[in-house]
Amino acid sequence: MSNSPDLHDWKPLVEDLAERRQQALAMGGPERVARQEGMGKWTVRRRIDALFDPGTFVEFGQLADSMDPGLAAKGFMAADGCVTGVGEIDGRRVAVCAYDFTVMAGSMGAVNEHKTARMREVVLRQRIPIVWLLDSAGARIQASSGSTFAGAGALFREQVTLSGVVPQVAALMGHCAAGTAYIPALADFLPMVRSTSSMALAGRHLVKAATGEDVDELDMGGADVHTKVSGVADLAVADDAECLATVRRYLGFFPAHNQEAPPVTATDDPVDRRVEDVYDIVPTAPRRAYDVKRVVELVVDDGDFLELKPDWARNIVTGLARVGGQPVGILANQPKVLGGALDVNAADKAARFVWLCDAFGIPLVFLHDVPGFVVGTAVEK
Template sequence: MTIIEDIVQTAPGTGDLRARVAELQAVQELAQQGPGAQATEAQHAKGKLTARERIGLLLDEGTFTEVEPLRRHRATGFGLEAKRPYTDGVITGWGLVHGRTVFVYAHDFRIFGGALGEAHATKIHKIMDMAISAGAPLVSLNDGAGARIQEGVSALAGYGGIFQRNTRASGVIPQISVMLGPCAGGAAYSPALTDFVFMVRETSQMFITGPDVVQAVTGELITQNGLGGADVHAGVSGVSHFAYDDEQTCLEEVRYLLSLLPQNNRETAPEEPAHDPVDRRCERLLDLVPVEGQRPYDMRAVIEEIVDDGEYLEIHEHWATNIICALARLDGHTVGIVANQPQSMAGVLDIHASEKAARFVQFCDAFNIPILTLIDVPGFLPGVGQEHGGIIRHGAKLLYAYCNATVPRISLVIRKAYGGAYIVMDSRSVGADLSFAWPSNEIAVMGAEGAANVIFRRQIADSDDPDETRAEMVKQYKDELMHPYYAAERGLVDDVIDPVDTRDILVRSLRMLRTKHADLPVRKHGNPPQ
C-alpha cells in the first residue's frame, strides 16, 4: 500500500469536507517533501541545493505559486509503475523577482536524477506556454541527467516541444538558463536557444557527448569539467555567459540581470531612481585614455566613469575579451554597451568578438534596450586562420545586427576607428542616430603609417632618406585626413565633444531618443549571415 492510499483510507468521514482538506494537506506535504531526507543529504553532499531551495533564492520570499505539484508519470515497465513520485522530478510555477512576475521551472535531481519523461516535459511545456502568454521572463534551473531512458521516444519528443517553445519565445520574453548540475546530449540545446546561460564551477557541466564517449571515439582522455565545465564554456566555447563559484551568488546575479530587463518585447526595462547626477562631469576620463593609439588602457574604467554609480553587468566577460558587452543604467534607464577593449588584442575585431557583439546587439534590439557603442578599433584581425574561419561571414553578423536594429543607437569614437571595423561598429553610415567623437579620435581607412606606405610608396622608394620621407608623408596624411575634425566637417560625426561632458551629452541624447520610432520593411524575417 502506498503512502497516499494509506492517507485516503484512514481519512475519517468521506462526506466531511474537513477530512478531505486534511487529506489534501497530507498529500501536499508529501509532494513538498520530495523523495526524503536521505536524497536531500546526498544532494547537499555534492555542494548542490535542492530545487525548492534554489527557487527560494531566485524569487522574492513567499511569492512562489506552484503549478501541477501533484503530477505523476503514467509510464509502465522497467519498474516505473512502482515509483511514481509527485512532481515527476520538475517543479514549475511563477513568483516575483523585485516585485515583477517571473516563471520558473527547476529540475529535481533527487527524483530520477532530474531526467525528463513525458509528464515531466508536459509540465515544462505548460509553464513555458504560460510565460509566453503572460509576457513574463522564463528562468530554467537545470540539473538533470537528460532523457528518461525507460520512457524511450516519449522523452525525446518532450525535448522537441521544449526546443519549439524556446524558439517561439525568442525575442518575445527574456529566457535565462541556469546550469546547476549536468546537462548532456540533446538537453544542452535548450539552454543554447535561450538568451543567457549561467553556470556554477565544479557542479555544472554541459556537453553533447560525455568523456567516456569522447575517449571511445577519439582516444582523448578528459574530465567532465575539462570537457564542459563552467570555465570552459565561459572562456573557450562561449556557450555560457556567466560563471560563478557557488549557487547563491549565481542566483543573486540572475536576479540582478532580471532587474535590468523588460518583461517582454512590448515593454521597456524598469526605470530606477538615478542618484548619480546626470550632468556629472567626468574629469577622470582625461587621465584614463592615452592619446597615443598604440598605448593600451582598460575600457571598463571608461564605462564605470560614464554609467550610473559605476555599476554594470558584463556579458561574456571571459570570452572574446577584445570586445565588451554590458548592461548598465544611464539616467536610471537600462542601456546596452558595446565597446572595443584596447587592453585585449588592441581591441581588434575577430571572429569571436563579432559573434559576441552581434548577438548582444540583437538581444538589445529585441527588448527595446538602447545601444551605446564605444569605439577604439584598429580594424579586423588579419591572418589565414581568420580568413579561413570565415571572418567575412562572422563580421557580417555584427554589421547585419546593427543595420537591423531600430532601438536608439549612439556611437562614440574615443580614439582609433580604422577601416571596415569603423563602419561595422555602428557608424553613422549604418544607421547610428547620433555619433560623437572625442578630440583624440582618428577616423580613417587605416593607420597613418600603413596609408603612407601605400599612397607614397614611390616617393619613399626614390628618396635618398626613405625613413625621413616616410615620416614626412605620415605627418602629411595625419594632418590632412586624420585630424580630429575631419569627420565632423563632413557630417560623419555629429560633434567632437569634451570627454568630461560625455555622461551629460549621452543622457540628454538618450532622453531625446526615448520616443524614437522606426519601422523595418514588411517581411517574414531577414536572412542574416550564419
C-alpha cells in the same frame, strides 16, 4: 446514501492532500537530498526560494508523478523531477522550470515535459520572462511508455518562438547532458556555477562507451570550457547563491516582454555629471593600451556594470548598465587585448549582444577605439 455519516467527512481527503503535498516537498527523500547538498548544490526548492521574492511562488503541477508503469517500482516521483510555477522578482511576475536532481537525476519524463509545456504556453500568453534552473541528466531513457523525448522537439521550437519576445534565462547549476544541454543554447542569458555545472551533448559514461575517451564533465563541458573556449555561456559564478542573485540582477535590466519599455530605476547619480577622470585613463598616444572597463565604470550609474562573456572574445566588452536610471547596453573595444582589433569571435559576441538589446528596446552605448579587423591567414581560416 444521503444519510451516510461519511458523506460530508472531508477530513480524510484533506489529510490525504496534505500528505501528498508533504511528499512533493520532500523531493527525492532525505538520502538523496543529503547527497545533493554534499555535492555543494542547493535543493531545487531552496533555489526557488532564493530566486523569487518571499511568499510569491505559486507552483503548477505540484502533485505530479511519473505515471510510467515501468517505473512504478521506484515509488512516488515528486513533481516528476521538475518544479514549475510563477513567482515574482522585484515585484514582477516570472515563470520557472526547475529540474530536481534528487528525483531520477532530474531527467526529462513525459509528465514533467507536459508541465514545462504548460509553462511555455503561460509565458507566451501572459508575456512574462522564463527562467530555467538546470540540473538534469537529460532525457529519461528508462521510460517504458514510448519515447518520451520524441515529443520534446516542441520545447526547442517554442523556445525559438519565445526568442526576442520574452527574456529567457537558463542557469546551469548541475551537470546537464543532451536535452537539458540544448535549452541553454537557445536562451538569452546563461550563467554557470563553476565547480558543479556542465553541459554537453552526452554524459561522460556515454562518451566513454562511444569513443573510448575518458573525460570528466568539467573538462568536457564545464564553466571554463563554455565561458572561455566556446563562448556559449555568459558568466561563471562561484555557487548557487551567486548564480541566483545574478539571474535576479540580469532580469532587472529587461522589460517583461518586447512590447514593454525597459524598467527605469531611481538613482542619485546625476545624469549630467562630468567624467573628468577619463583623461587619466585614456592616453593621448594612440598605440598605448588601457583598460576600457575603467571608462565604462566611470560613465554608468554608480559604476554598476554587469559584463557578459568577460572571458571570451576579450577584445570587445559587452554588458548591461544604467545611465540616468535607464538600462543601456555597452559595447566597447578593449585596447588591452589585440589592441582592440576585431576578430571573428569578437564580431559574433557583439552581434549577438546587439540583437538582444534591439529585441527588448534597450539603447546601445558604443565606446569606439578600434584599429580595424585582425588580418592574416589565421582569421581567414
